[in-house]
Amino acid sequence: MIEASGLARTFTTRRGTVEAVRGVDLSVAPGEIVGFLGPNGAGKTTTLRMLTTLLAPTAGTATVAGHDLRTDAAGVRRRIGYVAQGGGAAPAVPVGEELDLQARLYGVPDRAARIADLCARLELEGLLDRPAQALSGGQRRRLDIALGLVHRPPLVFLDEPTTGLDPHSRGNLWEHIRRMRDEDGTTVFLTTHYLEEADALCDRILIIDHGRIVAEGTPDELKRRVSGDVVTLELADARPAARPGAPTAAEAGEGPHGQVGGVVRARAALAELPQVREAVVTGSSVRLTVDQGDLALPQVVRALDAAGVELTALRMARPTLDDVFLTITGRSLRDAAA
Amino acid sequence: MDVRRTARETRLLYTRHLRTTLRSKVGVVFGVLQPLLYLLLFGPLLTRLSGVRGFGDHDAWQVFVPGVLVQLVLFSxxxxxxxxIADLRAGVVDRLRVTPVSRVALLLGLVLRDTTVLAVQAVLLLAAGVAMGLRAPAAGLAVGVALVVLLAVGVASLSYLLALVTRREDGFAPLLGAVVLPLMLLSGMLLPMSMAPGWLDVASHFTPFRYVVDAVRAAFVGDYASVTVAEGAAVTAVLVVVSVALGTRRFLRENA
Structure with missing residues (x-):
């Protein structure tokens, strides 16, 4: 549905040129819900505006909904829907008029029926005479989506569809987005900086940072591939403790009396396990990054047991997409987005 | 370009924009208020100037009302x-640009709405002028309104072009202020440039509005077939063609 290669866009400002998007390759199959994830300023909206013909790429090519972006923008426009971040309904115009104009502009046959159907599906019935500015945030967003869907596009672009919505409206909108894929086979390409949104809604995620796609995969794949699971062990024997002025026991490898401490033995045992990628010791707790934690956990316990390391507690956490983002880009998406 | 499709889309957008304007009728009234005030509070002063060197021996209202009409174009x-700019901010412009609608229709729908509003305002203003004492042949009035309406197409297109370039009120407003006032003063709207010292008269010939004001004045005194009217019409026509072309090109450009 989308094939893009080397798509790039630079802006010239008074301070020089800004490379907003530095060569994006992406491919979206029909019927997919693909999430474009990244902090503000990463190039999400710029990429989206290029794919929707609003912004000419400075380099690269793309085929969108079967038409070439550069040579047949009109063909692309007929086959896509676009819902901008801030929506596109004029505040003073009644909902019904907006939908009718949009349907006429696309030459939709049997407009009234199509609008009635959309309104029923997007819970907009009874609002046709109201100006957009009198709608609630959730209604407003559903109107924006209705405007983008009025001509039954096979591909729809949603830019930050749930930003600014309360959790209830957000969940409700996710339902609508899923249904438009499940019932009409619509391909959905959406941007978001909400991890839970990407996780809950998307079949596949592309992560963009500094104008480049830095990772892609299903939410599960990304979590598995990039960071593994996090296992935290609490050791009963936290010896040897560091003595002032002396190298720490962990560094020395031996305790103050030549006796090997629990931490050191634990390290040695864990080093034997290929699933353990990383171990960080803080006091008496050891934080492990392991591949496929659910399978690795019994082996970790067995290995430690064999080495005579006594555990007081054991926790495993599946990584979040935020961990993924942290691993790939070196910063937290939440911080980056703030 | 498919002319019939473009015409249909222009009509759709025109209707939509006109409906939006009619929703806030105050806008139409406020647009005409400033020229009307000039007519009511400044015009009577000129009735004392008849016979002063350079003013000509025409009736003061025949000289002043054309100026106020062109001023209406500038102020409205x-x-x-x-x-x-408000539509840009609300995302309406992007929403329309993503549809397959012809880019010419995007501009013309707006401009024709503005022209309609201006035509109504111009007729209101003329009626007020007649009430104040303007006497002019009906054909002259018609030629005058036609020129002014055509001029409005050009000026509105340029206004949209500047709005698309600046994209924000705080860039657009000062720019407009810097352009509108000198254009108004140099066009000889308030007093005919025939009263001006040589250098000012020359300077005023570099602004398009000078020709239009002179043409409307000539029409109001019945000189339809004069060079002045032909010059005014030619300048207006060139302005319209150039500004609509530039405006459309801007709508065509990616980040308009």
């Missing part, structure tokens, strides 16, 4: 860009 059509 030049400011239409503010509406587009």
């Amino acid at each position: 059509a030049a400011y239409v860009g503010f509406g587009l």
Whole structure:
């Protein structure tokens, strides 16, 4: 549905040129819900505006909904829907008029029926005479989506569809987005900086940072591939403790009396396990990054047991997409987005 | 370009924009208020100037009302860009640009709406002028209104062009202020440039409005077939063609 290669866009400002998007390759199959994830300023909206013909790429090519972006923008426009971040309904115009104009502009046959159907599906019935500015945030967003869907596009672009919505409206909108894929086979390409949104809604995620796609995969794949699971062990024997002025026991490898401490033995045992990628010791707790934690956990316990390391507690956490983002880009998406 | 499709789309957008304007009728009234005030509070002063060197021996209202008409274009059509900036901010412009609608229709739908509003305002203003004492042949009035309406197409297109370039009120407003006032003063709207010292007269010939004001004045005194009217019409026509072309090109450009 989308094939893009080397798509790039630079802006010239008074301070020089800004490379907003530095060569994006992406491919979206029909019927997919693909999430474009990244902090503000990463190039999400710029990429989206290029794919929707609003912004000419400075380099690269793309085929969108079967038409070439550069040579047949009109063909692309007929086959896509676009819902901008801030929506596109004029505040003073009644909902019904907006939908009718949009349907006429696309030459939709049997407009009234199509609008009635959309309104029923997007819970907009009874609002046709109201100006957009009198709608609630959730209604407003559903109107924006209705405007983008009025001509039954096979591909729809949603830019930050749930930003600014309360959790209830957000969940409700996710339902609508899923249904438009499940019932009409619509391909959905959406941007978001909400991890839970990407996780809950998307079949596949592309992560963009500094104008480049830095990772892609299903939410599960990304979590598995990039960071593994996090296992935290609490050791009963936290010896040897560091003595002032002396190298720490962990560094020395031996305790103050030549006796090997629990931490050191634990390290040695864990080093034997290929699933353990990383171990960080803080006091008496050891934080492990392991591949496929659910399978690795019994082996970790067995290995430690064999080495005579006594555990007081054991926790495993599946990584979040935020961990993924942290691993790939070196910063937290939440911080980056703030 | 498919002319019939473009015409249909222009009509759709025109109707939509006109409906939006009619929703806030105050806008139409406020647009005409400033020229009307000039007519009521400044015009009577000129009735004492008849016979002064350079003013000519025509009736003061025949000289002044054409100036106020062109001023209406500057005060009304030049400011239409503010509406587009509001639409840009609301995302309406992007929403329309993503549809397959012809880019010419995007501009013309707006401009024709503005022209309609301006035509109504011009007739209101003429009626007020007649009430104040303007006497002119009906054909002259018609030629005058036609020129002014055509001029509004050009000025409104340029206003939209500037709005699309600046994209924000705080860039658009000062720019407009810097352009509109000198254009108004140099056009000889308030007093005919025939009264001006040589250098000012020369300077005024570099602004398009000078020719239009002179043409409307000539029409009001019945000189339809004069060179002045032909010059005014030619300048207006060139302005319209150039500004609509530039405006459309801007709508075509990626980040308009």
